[in-house]
Amino acid sequence: MPESPITPRAKDFAAWYQDVVLQGDMAEPAEIVKGCMVIKPNGYAVWENLQRELDARFKATGHQNAYFPLLIPESFLKKEAEHVEGFAPELAVVTIAGGKKLEEPYVLRPTSETIIGHFFAKWIQSWRDLPLLMNQWANVVRWELRTRMFLRTTEFLWQEGHTAHATHAEALEEVLRMLDVYAEVAEDLMAMPVIKGVKTRGEKFAGALSSYSIEAMMQNGMALQAGTSHDLGQNFGKAFDVKFQNKEGQLDYVWQTSWGVSTRLIGGLIMSHSDDKGLVLPPKLAPVKSVLVPIYRKDEERGPVLEAAHRIAKDMGSKVDDREGQSPGAKFFHWERRGVPLVMELGPRDLASNNIVLKRRDNGSKQIVPQSEIVQKVAESLDSMQKDLYSAAQQRLRDNTVLAESIDQVESILAESNKFVMAHLKDDPACDARLKEFKATVRNIPLKDEFDGPGKCIVTGEPVSQRVVVAKSY
């Protein structure tokens, strides 16, 4: 029997993941080697689904995919002062190649603003070349001091959009459009509610005018930054000399944006829904949506059961687990651990009554359905499970969001348990630093203020327009 499970709330993700999700076989979506992640087929299948859904939305909003080099000349990084300063500590640098010390080292891309800026400068001359809307699916390398499965690994897969526009207004529109795409994918597909907002000046992307993020709450109440969208202003345009001639015939620097989500989303997905029995995957992203387990005792039952199982499964594209030598119980646990949303059981009893048993992964409910209705019932169940997962997550977010009126109150709330604490706070690095004293951060300043509007900053006492999200984060 599986040993005493722990809950995601009780321990941190890594420990829970280790004890519950990893069971020493292919149920595990990934493993770590020297801070880098190996994504196994089970995990990668989820990534592929996310990739497909995101990519379709990027295309629908006019973006094209392209690919830029992994190795970036070190000098490129240095062109934007704030950017290099922000990334310098986490760069991996290639200094020797072909057995010789290089004249100029290469940097393994931590992100591609610089090399893309370099090419944008070559490709953009006229306002007719704008907007230039690009996306890249790639791996990036950031030498983090501490790694966590899926959430922070030395190398990770992501998607980075890079666009250039003629005006700031247009660029900002793009920044918010892509933030909406991320929020929609997170909420509708991942069943993971998020808060859209602006990062504080202290937390924004190095080299950006401002950064926007979607923040999700994990089952232990900690925050996870699930996606970012940056208004780069003309910073990179100026650093890389990306100029265009506008309709008035004058030269101007382009306004750029960049935005990205990574394999961290898989971590967020796991931490949002999974339980002590293993993974729980939302139907819309589950690589295998339903499995039919045939049950038979005697040889003469085997044939008819399997035949019926395959016939029924075929109608709805289900998988039949017809592995020999495995008991049905073992099969149930097998699929449960892998997060398959629906498992059906079909045995001699059901054959006689023309029924089939349908079980949901998230709440464990089991119902007996006439075979004639199973196709429809499966579709309905997948649909309601998707909705239920979302509302459960949303309820959790609501239940764990609280107001605070002083810095001491924020501290005492967070000392007690992980919450999203809504407080009035000035966008000032000094205020960020004050929160850091008890390991909290401003997650973002919500775009939609669902609270009481203006108030006084709990650190400086100055008037501010709205509350911000304060939380401990991964």
Added chain:
RNA sequence: CGGGCUGUGGCGCAGCCUGGCUAGCGCGCUUGCUUGGGGUGCAAGAGGUCCCGGGUUCAAAUCCCGGCAGCCCGACCA
């Protein structure tokens, strides 16, 4: 880089303090029979530089010295 801990079949661990039988257990794996509506049971089997180097000793997984690696907690961060 600071603090704590751990290195023993594929995975998880016991043994170490107090040196001594053939290095053990659980899971997993292989083969056969059995079983099958929530992890069937039985039997046989494969699989080990006990992290590395040195020292003490008649004898080292165990004690001593020195390395190395990994994990956790902090600082950095998607």
